[in-house]
Amino acid sequence: MSAHETTVVPEETGDEQAEPAGPAERAGNATVGDDIVTTNTRWSFAGSTPRHFDAHVNKSVPLYLHGHELIAKCVEFFSRPGGTIIDVGCSTGTLLASIARKPSSKDLSLVGIDIEADMVRAARETCARLENVTISQGEVLSADYTDSNAVIMYYTLQFAPPEQRRLALERIYDGLVEGGGLFLFEKVLSPDARLQDMLQQLYLEFKIDNGFEPEEIYNKERSLRSVMAPQPSNDTHELLHRTGFTGVVTIQKYLFFEGILAIK
Secondary structure, eight states: OOOOOOOOOOOOOTTOOOOOOOHHHHTTEEEOSTTOEEETTBOOSSTTHHHHHHHHHHHHSTTHHHHHHHHHHHGGGGOOTTOEEEEETOTTSHHHHHHHTSGGGTTOEEEEEESOHHHHHHHHHHTTTOTTEEEEEOOTTTOOOTTEEEEEEESOGGGSOHHHHHHHHHHHHHHEEEEEEEEEEEEEEOSSHHHHHHHHHHHHHHHHHTTOOHHHHHHHHHHTTTTOOOEEHHHHHHHHHHHTOSEEEEEEEETTEEEEEEEO
16 A cells, blocks of 8 residues: 655756755665665565555655554454455565454454565565464455455555456455455545645645655655556445445545445
C-alpha cells in the first residue's frame, strides 16, 4: 500500500541558475522520506522499501494503524471456526499478525498474498511464529479465494489497472462464502473539483506535520504517476454493487482515505 501525495514545486526566479543534477536525479532516482529511494514514475514496493515501509506508511496515510485496529475488530464478525481470511497485498504482514494474535483467530486460516518477493520475505519474518498464517507470492487476479470468509484489500486495489478492478472484485465475490465480507480501503477522489483541491491542501499539511520535506512529497507524487490511479468514491461504491455485493458501507473516512465494508 502507499498513498498519493500532493505536488509541491520549488519556487523559482529568473535570476537563479539551476543547480547541476546530482547522481540520483540523473539516474531518475529520488528520496521520498524514511530512507526510501524510488524511481521517477516507477514507485516500487521491492528493494529496500519493505525495511522502512511501516514507518513510512504510518506517516503517509491518515488513520493507517487505526484502520488495522478497526479491521481486526470487524473481522471477528466473519471469524467462523475453520474459516479463511485472506489479505491481498499484505505488504509486511503487520495487519495479519495483529489478527492472528486475537483469541477469536485461533481456529482460522489466515492467508497473506503479495506480488513483491521482497514484501513476501518481510511478511514471513513478521509472521514467522504464527502457526495459523501462510504467506505466498501472487497477485489479485490469480489468487484463490474459494470459500473465504473475508478478504482484505488494504490500499491495494488502487494500484491495479482500472480495467482490471472489476475482474478482481468479481473473482473475490465469487470466492467468498455467502455472507462473507470484503474490507476495501482506498484513496479516493472527490466528485467536486473545489473539494478535491481543499482535501489535497489539507493532506499536504498532514504530510508536512509528520516531518516530510516538500521535495520528498513531490518526489513521491512523481514516482506514483503511472503506478496508482485513485477513482471517485461513488465509482467504487457503484462498482461493488454492480459486482453483486448487497451491503456496502463506509466504516472509516479521513479526507480522501476511505475504508469500505462490502458483504456478499
